[in-house]
Amino acid sequence: MASGAGESAGARTSIAKQFFTGEEDTAIDMTTSEKVQELIINKDPSLLDNFLDEIIAFQTDKSMEVRKFVIGFIEEACKRDNELLLKLIANLNMLLKDESVNVMKKAILTLTQLYKVALQWLVRSKVVSEIQEACWDMVTQMKEDVLALLDSDNDGVRTHAIKFTESLIITLSPRTVDSDTPRRQEGDISLDKIPKDHSYIRYDALREEGKSALQQLLKFMVHPAISSINLTTALGSLATVARQRPMFMSEVVQAYETLHANLPPTLAKSQVSSVRKNLKLHLVSVLRHPCSLEFQGQISTLLLDLGMTQSDIARCTPAPRDMRKRARHDPYTEGKKIKIEPSLIEDDEDKEEPPPASVPKPSQVPGTQSAIDVTAEFLLPLLSPENVANLVLISMVYLPDIMPASFQATYTPVESAGTEAQIKHLARLMATQMTSAGIGPGLEQSKLRDEDTGKDGVEIEGGMESSPSSRDQLIKRRVSAVSLGQAISVLGGYGGKTQLSDTEETPQVKRLPEPILPSSQTRVSGTSGRKKVFRLADVIQPLTEVQTEKLTNMSVKRILQAEKAVARSGMAHVRVKLLSRLVTQFDGVMKEEVLEFVLEDIRSRCDLAFSLLYQEYNTYLSQLPTGTLDSYDHCLITLLSGLQEKPEQRDGLFTKLVLEAPLITESALEVIRRYCEDESRVYLGMTTLKELIVKRPSRQFQYLHVLLDLSSHEKDKVRSNALTFIKRLYERDQLRDYIEKFALNYMQLLVHPNPPSLLFGADKDTEVASPWTEETVKQCLYLYLSLLPLNHRLVHELASVYTEAIADIKRTILRVIEQPIRGMGMNSPDLLLLVENCPKGAETLVTRCLHILTDKVPPSPELVERVRDLYHKRVPDVRFLIPVINGLEKKEVIQALPKLIKLNPIVVKEVFNRLLGTQHSEGSSSMSPLTPGELLISLHNIDTSKCDMKSIIKGTRALPSRTHSPFQLVPFTCHFLRWSVSTHGPLCGPTNCKSVYTGSCVVNVWTTNFNFLLYYLF
Structure with missing residues (x-):
């Protein structure tokens, strides 16, 4: 039998040794781990001390399952031998802060059990040592850490913290006869099993901790x-606490x-x-x-x-x-199930203390109603039908238009309303x-009651200090410096015995338990079963900085020169990856050499270029938030500048590099801008910039700003291409507002007396002394005028700027608006609105727009109507009527002739050309309100009281030389004959001129106007 037992023990030992003597890089079989745990803890506990350190060493294993196994082993070992808490509680504390969420949850579950084990162990202890106090302090600290995990970001961790809080509340509260305790928890410790005179554990402190945990759980549930x-778990926990x-x-x-x-x-x-x-x-x-x-x-x-x-x-x-029987029941009984030996120093007066009184339920204590109960009693008599009806009517104002889905799901008809x-x-x-x-x-009553309670406590404390008998019953306590408010050991006696040493009066800081860590020393073979691990760092010497740099440069050069050989082997992608990772780790000459190598034949080495760029950006991301973009920026600028300086390279590679770069820096954007300013590559540069704007929405406005700046470039080709691409981008809704704002801001510069330095230098906050020139004015208008035919409402902004601009700017504006206004057309609602509401000071701008619109085609009825209203109601200037004069009625033209012929002869001639239909050269037929003869007759019938004779004569001279039949006019006017002689005499000669006089004789002009006869004779 003895030999058989020995063989069995040897076999069990060999199994454990096989588990611990395996290679360190071999994956641990969890089945074997469970067998080892069963062997060490249950079958042969004598092996526990021998292999404890080896098993705990696996708490740093990379496998999550192994670390969870270690936690489970700690729990079982501490339940088997409570003294192991002194060694293992610190290791559990480490695992409670593990990076893996699953390991944290396993540690919380284990702490839920070990908290009760540690508390029961301390209650059973006759004398609590310093190391036991330190152990309990760490357990208490871990308890606070788990309670803090109620605010964790992980749902699963919060769920386990709720269950721990539930167990803590049940443990730190007394069990009563009505407690519905599950059978498996009947042996668990609770507050009723802890005596109030324990040497270390303080009953009142633990009770308050339990109440505080309950309040934390209640507060968490109403978040x-x-x-x-989490809410479902909290509901179940509260139900368990209530039962x-x-x-x-x-x-x-x-x-x-x-x-x-x-x-x-x-x-x-x-x-x-x-x-x-x-x-x-x-x-x-x-x-x-x-x-x-x-x-x-x-x-x-x-x-x-x-x-x-x-x-x-x-x-x-x-x-x-029968409530009477329950009323006699004592809710808890001290020291009933756990016998505790008396303390080192016992007082006779302590033995004569009466037993503690029964703790009544909260509902049985008078004056301690909750705030909800008091408020409910206050509201109950106020809930009359009239008040409730008023509340309903008032609340209906705040109801949403649509019934919420949550209300539909939770609504239940009210029974017995x-x-x-x-x-x-x-x-x-x-x-x-x-x-x-x-x-x-x-x-409010709850706050007042709390204040009164605080005052009563102060008075009672003062009374105790004044009573000698109370001072004799005071107990000296040693307070833990690690965790204030925790259980304190009770030592000492009467108040009169104050002969305590200085060390006892001064609280001493206890040292917390330290975790078991794997030993770094190599053990002798056969003692622990572990083999010595070979470490390369133990047998070699580190290289110097110079040696490292030299070897690295040589390695990179060999890799660069092996381009063809690697390509033939089909491992070019490995070479690219290796080079990019090596080069990004070093600065200086090596990186410059690799970039030069790439630019020598970038067409075939573009993969390496992109890999370098991506690796630099990845390095920047890995160093956030302290990383900088300097290295990445240098790499990108070098590649873009190299492509720009090599005209023989295909331009498509430049576009590909720009569009596929992970980030476009400010310096790289300047390189792209210079590329667009190159007249030989302007179209491709603009196309690249446009694609960058469209495909990089996060920074599209930054890129768009560069394109908008180019719209006022001094080079015509650059400017025209930029305006073309801007008009394409203007069709996108998300970019339209930004483009309009930029164009209007540029045009607003025209209100300054001098051109801002924005158009000349780098300092954009000052104005230069040079005056406005036609070129600088055009720079401010290029973008705006290109957008005007696309968005007619912008014309109102032009009128606002025009009224504030100086004369030179106004003249330039009048010269450059012809094409945009012609593109808008006279049927534009915004243009008609501008004519209708002509701003004060913009009359010449509106007149210029009217001349442009009616220069080739006759005016539309809508335009004529708005000009007529403007002339009659706001601006009685006859020059407004000139562009639309052939659209007016005959009567209106005749009424305006006396004012029109007073104008400049060139203007008068333009009026006659418009009336006679010679202005429109595009083949469009226009119906003039007056025929040439009617026009001639109207001129000669002008009343000299409205217009002097000299102006009439100058006006008639501006008429075109056409053959008419004016001699049928009766009566003739004096200036008619003068016009006839002056017009036909030089052209027809003396002989034919006679016909003029003959015609006048036939109609007997002197019979109607004697002045005519005098003029004829003399």
């Missing part, structure tokens, strides 16, 4: 951004009421249905508890709102019990909303 899975700790049932039911009235707005429709289903399920489980009778009304109303029938609620309601139970439920719902908003009498 508006909580996820569906196992009935003293917290009031807080749980109020939390359920608050959640029911304020569901998180971030939940989807399906998630809302799921949350309501879980809320209903957990409310039923709470309702089944015997202690729920006091909250039956609230729970029943919630279940009715959630769609549960009254009969189903009645089946789940527990039967009433108007009953007392329903009114109470409504009052509680409103009280919940008001308390959440921070208003209501309940909240």
Whole structure:
């Protein structure tokens, strides 16, 4: 038998050794790991001390499953031997901060169990040593870390933190006879098993920690951004707390009421249905508890709102019990299940202390109603039918037009509306909303009660200090400097015995447990089973900086020279990748040499160029946020400049490099601008810039600005191409506003008395002394005039600038607007609107536009109508009528003739040409309101009181020489004969001139006008 037992033990030992003597780079078999754990912990615990360090060494393994195995091993080992907490708690603390989320969740689950194990271990200890105190301090610190993970970014971590909080609340609260404790947790420690006079664990501190954890959980559950899975988990945890700790049932039911009235707005429709289903399920489980009778009304109303029938609620309601028997029950019993030996120093007075009084439930304590209860009682008498009707009418103003989907999913018809139970439920719902908003009498009373409690505590403390008997009962406590407020060991005696050393009076900082780390020393073969690992760094010496640089340069040069050989082997892509990664790690001569090598034949080495560029950008990204673009910028500029300086290279490669570069820097954009200014490559450069604008939307306005600057370039070819591409981009809606704004800003420069330095130098904030020239004025108008035929509403901006500009600028504007205005056409609504609302000071601009529009074609009726209105109502200048005179009526023309013939003879001649139809040379027929004869007669019939004779004679001389029959006019005027003689005499000669006089004699002109006879005779 002995030999058999020895062989069995040897076999088990050999299995463990085989596990730890394998090669370090071999993957660990998890099945073998589980066998080793079963062997060491359950079958042969004597091996635990021997192989503990080796197993814990795997906590830094790269495999997530291995690290999770180590956590599980720590849990089982500490449950087997509580003393191992002193060694392993620090390792668990390290794993709790692991990068892997799954490892963190496993560590939280383990801490949930080990927290109870550590607390029970300290309670059973006769004397708590310093190292035990340090261990408990670390456990407490880990507890706070897990509670802080309620705000984690990971849903799964938050879920595990909720379950840990649930376990913490149950552990740090007393178990009662009504506690619904699962069978597997009956042996777990709780607050009722911890005596109040423990030497280290402080009962009151732990109780407050449990209440604080409950408040954190309640606060977490009502967060508006909580996820569906976290909310479902929190609902279950609160139900578990209510069943196992009935003293917290009031807080749980109020939390359920608050959640029911304020569901998180971030939940989807399906998630809302799921949350309501879980809320209903957990409310039923709470309702089944015997202690729920006091909250039956609230729970029943919630279940009715959630769609549960009254009969189903009645089946789940527990039967009433004899409350008198329960009233005599002590909620907890100190030291009943765990026997603790007396402390080192015992006081007789401590033994004579009466037993602690029973802790009543919160609902049984008078004057401690919650803020929601007080507010609900305040609202209940106010909820009369009239007040409720007014509230409904007022609230309807704030209702949305469309019913929200979440409301449709959660709405349940109200049963027994108007009953007392329903009114109470409504009052509680409103009280919940008001308390959440921070208003209501309940909240005010709660604040006042807290203040009074604080004052009473101060008075009681002062009374204790003044009482000698109270001073004798004071207990000296040693406070941990690591974690304030934690359990403190109790040592000492009466108040009169103050003979304590200085070290006891001054708190000492305890050293926290340190984790077990793998040993860096190589062990002798056979002692630990591990083989010595070969390390290259132990047998070689590092190279000097000069040697490293020399070897690197030689390596790069060999790789560069092996271009053809590598290409024949089919591994060119490997060579490109190797070069790009090597070169980007070094600056200086090596990088310049590689770039020069690429530019020597960039057509065949473009792959290497792109790889270098991408690798430089990747290096910049890996160094964020401290990285700079200097190296990437240098590489990109070198490649672009090299392509620009090599005219024999195909230009398509320049476009490809620009469009495929991961980022275009400011310097690279300047290179592209110079490329566009090259007249031999202007079209390709503009095409590249246009593609860059379209395909890089994140920085398209920066690239568009370069193209817009080129629209005022001094070179005609560059400027015309830029305007052509801008008009194409103007068709895109997302770019139109920016282009218009740029054009209008440039045109607005014309209002300055001198041209800004924007047109001349780099300093854009000052004005230069040189005056405006026709060329500088045109630079400000090129882009605007090219956009004017595409967007007619821009013409109003031109009128605004025109009124503020100086005379030289106005003359230039009048000369350059011919083509854009002609492109707009006289039927343009915006142009007609400009004529109709002619701004003051823009009369010459409007007149110029009218002349341009009617120079080749007759005016449209709409244009004539607006000019007529402008002339009669606002600007009575007869020059406005000249462009549209052949569109006026005969009567209007005759009325305007006295004013027209007073103008410059050149203008008068233009008027006559328009009236006689000789102005329009494009073959368009125009109907003149007057025939040539009527025009002649109208001129001779002008009243001399409206126009002097001299002006009439000058006006008649401007008439074209045509043959008419004026002698049928009766009566003749004096200046008619003068016109006849002056017009026909020089052309017809003396003989034919006689016919003029003969005609006048036939009609007896002297019988109608004696002046005519005098003129004829003399």
